[in-house]
Amino acid sequence: MSHPSPVRPLGALARNAPFVSHDPEFEAVLGDAPRLVRVVETDAHEGPVYVSGEDALYFTTLPRRGSDGPVVAIKRVALDGLRFPIEPERVSVVRPNTGAANGMALDHVGALVVCEQGSHSAHARISRIDLACGSHETLAVEWRGRKLNSPNDVVVAGDGSIWFTDPSYGFLQGFRPEPEVGDHVYRFDPRLGRLEVVADTFDKPNGIAFSPDEQVLYVTDSGANQEEGSYYEERPHLVRAFDVVEGRYLVGERIFAHVSPGFPDGLKCDSDGRVYASCASGVQVFDENGLLLGEIALAGAVNFTFGGPERDVLFITTDDAIWAAVLDAKGA
Numbered sequence: 001m002s003h004p005s006p007v008r009p010l011g012a013l014a015r016n017a018p019f020v021s022h023d024p025e026f027e028a029v030l031g032d033a034p035r036l037v038r039v040v041e042t043d044a045h046e047g048p049v050y051v052s053g054e055d056a057l058y059f060t061t062l063p064r065r066g067s068d069g070p071v072v073a074i075k076r077v078a079l080d081g082l083r084f085p086i087e088p089e090r091v092s093v094v095r096p097n098t099g100a101a102n103g104m105a106l107d108h109v110g111a112l113v114v115c116e117q118g119s120h121s122a123h124a125r126i127s128r129i130d131l132a133c134g135s136h137e138t139l140a141v142e143w144r145g146r147k148l149n150s151p152n153d154v155v156v157a158g159d160g161s162i163w164f165t166d167p168s169y170g171f172l173q174g175f176r177p178e179p180e181v182g183d184h185v186y187r188f189d190p191r192l193g194r195l196e197v198v199a200d201t202f203d204k205p206n207g208i209a210f211s212p213d214e215q216v217l218y219v220t221d222s223g224a225n226q227e228e229g230s231y232y233e234e235r236p237h238l239v240r241a242f243d244v245v246e247g248r249y250l251v252g253e254r255i256f257a258h259v260s261p262g263f264p265d266g267l268k269c270d271s272d273g274r275v276y277a278s279c280a281s282g283v284q285v286f287d288e289n290g291l292l293l294g295e296i297a298l299a300g301a302v303n304f305t306f307g308g309p310e311r312d313v314l315f316i317t318t319d320d321a322i323w324a325a326v327l328d329a330k331g332a
Contacts (some may be wrong), residue, residue, distance in 0.1 A: 018297050018325075026294030029274065029285055031328025036296065037084040039324050040077060042091050044317035046266075047074075047104035049112065050307025051131070055079045057307060058094065058112060060101040062319050069119025069175035070100040074112070074129070077322065081309055084324050095136075099125065100175065103153030103207075103303070108160050113139070115151035117170045124148040124176065126164060126188060140188045140195050146180035153208050153266070159247050162188040163198070165205035165219060173228045185219055187248065198250045203236045207267030207277065207303075210244075211288075212332040217242045217250060218275055220264035237263035239277055239290075257290040266303035270329040276314070278304055283316060283325070296325050306331025 018036040021027070047060040057077045063070030074095040080086055095101075099116030107113050111128050118124035125141040125148065139162065142148060150170030155163050167183045170176025185199035185208070199205070203223025210217055223236035238258045242250035262280030269275055274293065275286045282298040300318040307315050314325040 020295040020297055021293075022295070023287075023291060023293045025287060026285065028272070029270070029294065029327055029329045033326075034328070035326045036298065037324050037326070039079075039084050039315070039322040040086050040088055040091060041321045042075065042077070042088065043319065044075070044322045045072075045319055046102045046303050046317065047114070048303055048305040048315050048317050048322075049104045049106055050305055050315060051106065051110070052307070052309075053110070055081065055309070057305075057315055057322065058104065059317055059322070060098070060104065063100065066119075068121050069170075070117070072098050072101045074098060074101055074104075074114070079308075082313070082326065094131075095129065095134075099123075099127075100150070100170070102151065103164070105154045105156050105162075107156050107162070113154055113156060113162055115154050115164060117150035117152070117176065118148075119175050120177065124150050124166075124170065126151055126154065126162060139190060140186075143181055143184075143186065143195050143197065149179050149181065149183065150176050152206055155208050155210060157210065157247065158214055160190060161247070162190065163208060163210075163217065164188070165202075165208050167202075167204040167206060167222075169204065172226055185250075196248075198248075199242065199253070201253065202240070206263075207265055209267040209269050209275070210332075211269055211273055212271055214247070215244055217244050218256060218267055218269070220259070220267050220277060222263040222265060224263040231262065239264055239267065239275065239286075241290075255290075257286050257292070259284060266301075268304065268306060269332045270306070271311075271332050272329065273332075274329065276304065278302060278316070283314065298323060298325075 043062040045062040078090040103115040149168040168179045206222040207220040221236035239256040241256040243252040264277040266278040283296040304316040311330040316323040
């Protein structure tokens with residue numbers, strides 16, 4: 001079922017449309033014919049990754065309760081260009097059970113880097129899945145002898161280093177033991193096998209993304225959400241920005257934008273440096289200075305990624321479906 005979106009004049013807010021403008025610059029994101037379409041109904045929760053060579057989207061499923069912790073699969077949907085919706089039969093299972101997989105990214109050889117939150121008996125870790133042969137290896141499981149909490153989201157830099165967030169949601173949601181380390185942001189060097197803390201000022205670090213030139217790192221703080229289903233207005237619900245020095249260090253920490261309603265989760269940049277963050281109302285779009293330009297109104301939006309033949313489709317997961325916002329902006 002598709003939901004074509006009317007193109008509305010940008011001079012005024014259009015609260016009843018899928019695309020809500022707050023600034024004329026949002027027109028550059030939308031182009032002349034934006035549309036929001038349901039791609040397929042499926043249990044798509046987190047970690048969407050588009051693989052251009054396959055025209056396919058990989059994602060992690062909505063967690064199901066298991067005896068030792070959440071049961072999460074990695075699935076794949078074979079797309080067909082810009083033909084939406086597509087048949088449910090195009091969704092397949094890549095890995096039926098993971099260590100509560102959450103965020104994912106592609107590395108430089110086309111393998112999936114996966115945040116596995118772990119369980120009561122399985123350690124949390126950053127792992128890598130070779131999509132060609134299906135092999136699965138552990139990259140990082142501890143920092144200075146202390147186990148990771150529950151890795152949430154990940155991005156791979158141009159030099160191959162892996163940056164990820166590690167909030168203690170697994171403990172708060174009852175499927176991980178008491179934390180051994182703080183809620184940090186990490187950089188992992190796969191060549192040296194070295195894991196370093198790069199930021200330790202977060203309540204609950206969540207989504208993570210680089211600017212197109214990788215000179216700025218953006219990280220969402222979803223501290224307003226603690227135990228499952230909670231919301232504490234006085235705690236952080238914002239995006240922080242850092243300057244990246246020598247590809248290794250973060251300096252100049254600052255608040256980039258406050259996000260409301262709810263708290264921010266997924267995070268991406270487009271090729272022009274605009275920042276996209278998912279929240280309770282959909283996906284919000286900010287300019288490089290943190291000014292809210294507009295929103296893609298889609299209740300239940302969890303995470304998203306750019307993809308499609310021209311990198312101008314924002315694929316959004318909502319727990320019960322995958323949606324596509326066809327835009328003019330392109331992914332970084």
